[in-house]
Amino acid sequence: MSRHVLVVGEVQSGHLVGASREAVGVARALGGGSAVGFLGGAASRPAAEEFARLGIGLTLLRDDGALEAAAPAVVARAAKLGAEQAGASVVVLGGTTFGRDLAGRLAAAWDAAAATGVTEVAAVDGGLRVRRPVFGGRATETRRLEGARQVVALRPHAFPLPADAPVAGTVEVLAADGRALPSSGQRTGIDAVAAGAGPSLTDAAIVVSGGRGLKDPQSFRLVEELAAALGAAVGASRAVTDAGWRPSSFQVGQTGRSVSPQLYIAVGISGAIQHLVGMVSSRVIVAINNDASAPIFRVADYGIAGDLFQIVPALTAEVRRVRGLG
Amino acid sequence: MEIVVCVKPVPEPDTRLRASANGTGLDPEGVKFVLAGYDESAVEQALLLKESLPGSKVHAVSVGPAPRAEEVLRAAIALGCDLATWVEAPAEVGSEPIAAARAIAPALRTIPHALVLCGKQAGDDESGLFSGALGEWLGEPDFGYVIDLRWDAASARFRFQRASEAGLERWECPPPCVIALQQAWNDPRTAKLPAILRSRKAPIARVAAGSPTGDAPRSVAETFELPAPRTGARMIEYATPEEAAQRLVKILREEAKVFP
Numbered sequence: 396m397s398r399h400v401l402v403v404g405e406v407q408s409g410h411l412v413g414a415s416r417e418a419v420g421v422a423r424a425l426g427g428g429s430a431v432g433f434l435g436g437a438a439s440r441p442a443a444e445e446f447a448r449l450g451i452g453l454t455l456l457r458d459d460g461a462l463e464a465a466a467p468a469v470v471a472r473a474a475k476l477g478a479e480q481a482g483a484s485v486v487v488l489g490g491t492t493f494g495r496d497l498a499g500r501l502a503a504a505w506d507a508a509a510a511t512g513v514t515e516v517a518a519v520d521g522g523l524r525v526r527r528p529v530f531g532g533r534a535t536e537t538r539r540l541e542g543a544r545q546v547v548a549l550r551p552h553a554f555p556l557p558a559d560a561p562v563a564g565t566v567e568v569l570a571a572d573g574r575a576l577p578s579s580g581q582r583t584g585i586d587a588v589a590a591g592a593g594p595s596l597t598d599a600a601i602v603v604s605g606g607r608g609l610k611d612p613q614s615f616r617l618v619e620e621l622a623a624a625l626g627a628a629v630g631a632s633r634a635v636t637d638a639g640w641r642p643s644s645f646q647v648g649q650t651g652r653s654v655s656p657q658l659y660i661a662v663g664i665s666g667a668i669q670h671l672v673g674m675v676s677s678r679v680i681v682a683i684n685n686d687a688s689a690p691i692f693r694v695a696d697y698g699i700a701g702d703l704f705q706i707v708p709a710l711t712a713e714v715r716r717v718r719g720l721g
Numbered sequence: 722m723e724i725v726v727c728v729k730p731v732p733e734p735d736t737r738l739r740a741s742a743n744g745t746g747l748d749p750e751g752v753k754f755v756l757a758g759y760d761e762s763a764v765e766q767a768l769l770l771k772e773s774l775p776g777s778k779v780h781a782v783s784v785g786p787a788p789r790a791e792e793v794l795r796a797a798i799a800l801g802c803d804l805a806t807w808v809e810a811p812a813e814v815g816s817e818p819i820a821a822a823r824a825i826a827p828a829l830r831t832i833p834h835a836l837v838l839c840g841k842q843a844g845d846d847e848s849g850l851f852s853g854a855l856g857e858w859l860g861e862p863d864f865g866y867v868i869d870l871r872w873d874a875a876s877a878r879f880r881f882q883r884a885s886e887a888g889l890e891r892w893e894c895p896p897p898c899v900i901a902l903q904q905a906w907n908d909p910r911t912a913k914l915p916a917i918l919r920s921r922k923a924p925i926a927r928v929a930a931g932s933p934t935g936d937a938p939r940s941v942a943e944t945f946e947l948p949a950p951r952t953g954a955r956m957i958e959y960a961t962p963e964e965a966a967q968r969l970v971k972i973l974r975e976e977a978k979v980f981p
Contacts, residue, residue: 407887466894467853468862492885496865499853502819508938509819511848524943529846534738535946536746536846542938579862580879580894587888595886601981626981644884649734649758649844652884658979668735679977681969682954697972698954699965709962713970718981 398518400426401483402451403474403501404434405493406442413556413598414489415442417549419449420557422487425518431455432564433477435462435470443566450560455480459571464582471500476572478505478544485523488548491597498548507544514553523547531649531672551597552655552678596647599628601658604647604674606632608663608684608703612640617707618662624714630654630674632664648673663703666691683707722777722872725832726767727825727839727851728797730754730789730815734844738947745942747845749812754789756796759840762902765909766870767838768801774872780832784808784825784930785815791925799912799920806832810930816846817940822854824930829859835896836879841865841903852901863899864892870900 400422404415422430432446432454439456446454455477462473474497478486486501488494495511502509508522514535515526522541527550529536540547596602603625605618615635622629630652631645647654648670659677664670666682666689674680675694682691687700699706714720732738732752741748756764764781771777781797781804783790789812794805808828814820829837837859842849849865856863868889870881876893883890884903912920957972959965974980 412886466862466864466892468856471853471857492866492883495849496853499819499822499848499850499855500857500863501853502850502938503822503854503857506938508940509848509850509854510940511850529945530732530738530747531844531847533947534747535948536942537944539941539943540938541941544938580864580892580898582890582892584891585888586891598886601979644889653847658973658977679973679979680954681973687956692954692956694951695954696977697969698956699959699969700956701959701962701965705962706965709966710969713963713966717970717974 398426398485399481399483400430400485400487401478401481402430402432402446402487403477403494403497404432404442404446405489405491406434406436406439409438409441411442411445412489412491414491414494414549414551416449416556417552417554418487418489419446419451420554421516421549423450423557425485425487425516431481431483433457433474433481435459435473437463447564447566448559449557450562450564452564453481454564454566455569456566457569457571461571466579466581467496467500468579471497471504474501475505484544486546488546490549490551490553494548498546502546505544505546507546508540508542509546510538510540511548512550513547514550516547528676531653532676533672550655552600552657596628596630596645596652597654600656601625601627601660602630602647602654602656602674602677603627603660603662604630604632604664605635605662606664607634608665609635614704615640617704617711621660621662621707621711621714624711624718624720627660632667632670661691661695662707664691665689666694722770722774722836723834724767724770724777724779725829725834725837726760726763726779726781726797726802727837727855728760728764728781728783728793729757729821729840729843730783730785730793731757731843731845734758740945740947744944746945754792756793757840757843759842759844759902761909763838763840764797764800764802766902768910770836770872771801778803780804780806780834782806782808782825782828782832784810784821786810786812790815794925795920795923796912798923799917800910801916804926805923806926806928808928808930814930818846818848818851819854819940822851822858823937826855826858827931828928829855837861837897837899839899839901841901849901852899856899859899861897861899862894863901864894865901866903867900868903870902
């Protein structure tokens with residue numbers, strides 16, 4: 396059963412973020428040739444071309460600089476207009492702060508049922524069926540989203556990146572409509588988190604996290620060197636961020652970020668439930684810890700019990716060797 | 722400043738999960754419902770603002786059935802909230818965030834406020850949909866993933882940060898607005914025994930839920946599945962650190978196929 400599906404894209408530095416590409420794959424699967432893209436912002440033209448190359452038949456580009464630093468309320472209004480213009484009954488969003496923050500607002504504005512953190516989605520009679528982890532990944536639910544319209548925000552990395560399509564779509568540029576909400580708030584700046592040049596924690600396909608087992612803040616570079624060799628993002632347990640070794644933005648866990656990369660490597664992390672709920676839905680989990688009875692080994696797929704101060708540098712060297720990094 | 726804080730009853734974090742008899746949700750039998758962790762941060766934030774702005778009032782609002790909604794409101798009062806309103810609704814309304822926002826919005830329209838606070842998501846459904854839907858229905862801007870919220874009296878605006886993939890975004894917004902807090906960055910306080918005892922007798926206003934129209938979209942729970950218990954890690958045997966590294970990389974490349 397085919398639907399008219401709209402993907403609302405997110406742009407960083409002029410390009411589509413990975414989560415939006417995953418959303419394109421889902422929209423193509425649900426909507427076939429009728430998937431429509433929506434982008435807001437004056438600097439989004441390259442991203443619109445990327446939508447087109449990925450097989451989005453028509454991309455609506457709202458050429459409005461005000462949408463780049465706008466509140467979710469304003470973006471939701473623009474996305475709703477895009478959905479109406481596209482005749483869409485489904486909107487797909489990537490699983491980022493942007494997508495998840497937009498989902499509830501758009502659902503209310505567009506009178507749609509909604510779900511976030513979605514790992515599977517299928518068209519069914521009278522709506523969509525979605526599957527999503529709940530209770531920190533300790534359970535999974537399926538829900539039926541009923542009614543004329545649905546909004547789904549995906550879980551990061553739960554869907555493959557689509558390949559470029561044989562026939563590229565077209566881009567339609569819409570003029571700014573200037574209908575921003577009055578007094579709706581605005582972004583005044585972004586402070587890049589001091590994470591170096593690596594991928595962001597929630598967007599990364601691989602995450603390497605360090606914990607108390609590293610013993611002191613200087614040793615945390617062992618984690619960073621392994622992450623750099625793998626092209627991975629760096630995370631940390633709450634013990635590390637509470638101790639001030641790294642900022643709280645690094646924290647993976649119940650009170651930090653939830654991540655679900657393809658590969659999660661826990662270094663010197665014992666595996667408190669607080670941490671586990673933030674990473675247990677990763678596809679493959681590797682644990683390196685000197686205590687073979689640490690709880691982290693109960694949720695990991697592969698474990699190395701031993702001295703991380705020896706194992707991790709050896710692993711970094713092996714990764715660099717295999718990847719041809721010298 | 723008049724501040725509303727929305728609090729959701731959720732199962733205690735270490736609850737042993739069991740599916741209900743019809744298999745569509747958590748079996749609530751014997752489950753203790755408590756203030757959601759993120760909502761504790763929201764209450765703390767509301768109380769911090771109140772303490773810094775003399776004459777402020779904090780009004781806690783919850784939606785759901787007895788006794789769980791009433792209990793979390795009493796917990797909020799024990800922490801220092803001044804007033805409480807309980808929007809009576811069935812459990813399926815209280816637990817589904819869009820339905821909860823729809824149910825609670827009419828009550829909030831009658832409560833004057835400069836700010837509505839809540840947690841970014843609740844530890845049970847983890848949707849994060851509530852604040853956006855509520856903002857839309859109140860006609861107020863909403864922001865999720867917020868940390869470090871401050872009131873700037875000089876400009877009469879809230880100033881705050883949002884944690885996103887791009888970094889720490891700085892934002893500002895005039896009142897009224899809806900703000901969903903990211904995490905326990907503000908170290909929520911715990912209630913003291915005398916306050917807990919007093920909260921048991923505190924008045925709680927009861928109002929009926931706003932109801933959806935007949936053709937309103939719905940999110941219907943179909944199944945609730947618990948994963949097979951993990952069997953534990955396959956431990957890698959090795960004689961030297963180099964051997965451990967080689968074996969792990971080989972497995973990640975050839976077996977797990979997750980090597981970059």
